[in-house]
Amino acid sequence: MHPSPAELARTIVAGHLPGTAHVSGHPGALPVRHVTDARGNVLLLSPRDGGLAAALRPSDGNDDTAMVLDVKDVPPIAGAPSLGRVWVVGWARALAGAEARAAALDYADIDATGDLLDVGDTQVLHRMDVAEIRYERHGTLHELDPDQYADATPDPLRAIEFDLLADLADHHVAQVAAYANRCLGPAARPGDQPRVVRLDRYGLVVRAGERLARLPFPAPVADRHELAHLLHPVLCRHCTA
Incomplete structure (x- = not known):
């Protein structure tokens, strides 16, 4: 047995690897701190006055912004093969109140960073609802079904x-x-x-x-x-x- 493409994608974007965001209307890529919740939706943690929060601030009357999260696997030791690379496409919106507090608990399950204590003050959480997932390994690109991706689980040993x-x-x-x-x-x-x-x-x-x-x-x-x-x-x- 071996991991499925959906399991590998969930493992890569779980939150243990650095990612970059490509936000609609914003030039260039932005580094992001992120984890994924139990259904694979992305949670983004950033300073309220930082570049990511500014890029994700809607300007067209909507409450969300289109973006792509790009995460590449980093092999743990020399000589180890890469698990590949994942692009998650979706819409991100800022969370507030009870929704932000619940999301902070989900974030802490993966990364219990102290900055979560400042969510609602100097820090902001965005949730990215997933629409498309593309997973690439060894030059082969997989278009993953969102339901199969959501049902898969990250590898429990990766961290x-x-x-x-x-x-x-x-x-x-x-x-x-x-x-x-x-x-x-x-x-x-x-x-x-x-x-x-x-x-x-x-x-x-x-x-x-x-x-x-x-x-x-x-x-x-x-x-x-x-x-x-x-x-x-x-x-x-x-x-x-």
Whole structure:
């Protein structure tokens, strides 16, 4: 098993990566702080007197403004493949009152930044309702169905992927290499030292020389605890293969 394009898109725009906004009528791109809520709608946090808030201020009598959020994956370590790039197209509007307070709680679930305490004062939240999603990887562009995108969930390990990879590299190099070579079977080459360069709920991606290979899990994992339980027989020095 492997992540679907909709799951990859939700993972990239979840809020752990920097993004830029292209706002209708505004020249150039603007850096943004953002997360996505449970349905994949984008929440934008910015200073009330900043450039993004000014660009998103409607000037035609409407209460929302067309924009595109552009987010590119940043591989967690050298030699890791990119998950791709996502463009989210929609309309952003400023939130106030109870709606802003509820959105701030949703934002805090992903990024509990102290600036959320100033929403309604020096900070403003915009919600971007999603109309179109374009996901690109390896030169292939996917036009995603908004309902499938909304129903997908971000990968639960993405926010801690770097820490998990660092732990494997620091403490479990030999065990990982032995496990990968067993999984690769005849495809394993003498002298290669496979190492894990990416991981997600569905499995590990290992690099052996110039080659990349996916080692799937028996079933998707939901969190770090399930991952540790699954990998324990592989990584524990006192366990047999």
